[in-house]
Amino acid sequence: MTMIPPHPDLGARHGAAPITTSSWVGRQVLLRRVAAADRRTLAGFDQDPTRAPYVQTDGYRHWAAHRANHVDSPDDFQLAIETRRDQVLVGSMCISKADEPGVFSYGVGIGPMHRRCGYADDAIITLLAVMFGRRRFGKCQVGIYQENVASLALHHKLGFREEGRASEPDSLSDGMLHLVIMGLTAEEFTAKHLPRNH
Numbered sequence: 005m006t007m008i009p010p011h012p013d014l015g016a017r018h019g020a021a022p023i024t025t026s027s028w029v030g031r032q033v034l035l036r037r038v039a040a041a042d043r044r045t046l047a048g049f050d051q052d053p054t055r056a057p058y059v060q061t062d063g064y065r066h067w068a069a070h071r072a073n074h075v076d077s078p079d080d081f082q083l084a085i086e087t088r089r090d091q092v093l094v095g096s097m098c099i100s101k102a103d104e105p106g107v108f109s110y111g112v113g114i115g116p117m118h119r120r121c122g123y124a125d126d127a128i129i130t131l132l133a134v135m136f137g138r139r140r141f142g143k144c145q146v147g148i149y150q151e152n153v154a155s156l157a158l159h160h161k162l163g164f165r166e167e168g169r170a171s172e173p174d175s176l177s178d179g180m181l182h183l184v185i186m187g188l189t190a191e192e193f194t195a196k197h198l199p200r201n202h
Contacts, residue, residue, distance in 0.1 A: 028083075030130035033123050035083040038096060042084050045093050049115040085114070085127045094118035097127060099135070106142035108135055128162060129197055136190035145187045156184060163196040164188045 028035040038046070079101035085094050095114035102109050110131060114124050135141045146164070148155045164186040171180045 028130050028134050029088065030126040032088060032121075032126045033085050033094070033130065034088055035085060035097065035127060035130055038082050038084045042093055042096075045115070046084075046096055049095065049113060079108075083131075085112075085123060087123070092118075094121075094123050095127070097131060099131065102145060104143075107145055108141050108143075109145055109147075111146075124158060125162065128158075132162075132188070132193050133197070136193050141190065143187060143189045144193075145185065147183045147185055150182045150184050156186075159186050162188070163192055165192075
């Protein structure tokens with residue numbers, strides 16, 4: 005992952021810098037603001053007929069990244085995920101500040117034809133590096149439905165630890181969906197993902 009240099013437009017606000025129009029760059033992807041031209045592609049990702057029912061309610065849909073009336077704030081914003089090599093839009097992320105001070109959360113989605121290429125891993129690591137480093141958050145916490153085995157495995161690989169479980173009604177099947185709460189601290193991220201200076 006390429007660490008992102010400070011941007012001159014980034015000013016401190018409660019210890020956290022707001023997102024700017026500059027890109028956040030990883031090894032394979034860059035994260036940037038969602039543009040109007042992205043909306044049709046992102047909406048198409050939501051129409052994937054191969055997604056299991058639990059994915060349809062998995063807390064993240066690309067529509068959140070391209071709804072016309074949404075206004076980004078320093079604590080809640082959307083990002084497009086674009087490949088560095090050929091500038092192809094492959095997904096999006098939605099980032100939000102949690103109720104607990106110093107904690108943030110995110111949702112990530114990759115278009116069906118772009119999965120299993122490492123884009124989600126790289127996008128998450130790039131986001132965590134910025135949120136923990138430049139924006140000085142202390143912890144990331146995400147909720148993943150237990151049926152979403154691929155996402156659970158990915159987050160375990162990235163260093164997230166299970167912190168608890170919750171249940172919520174599933175409007176599609178009149179049953180319950182079981183949510184796995186996973187967390188990662190800034191210190192844990194640094195130890196696992198950032199090179200040490202000798």
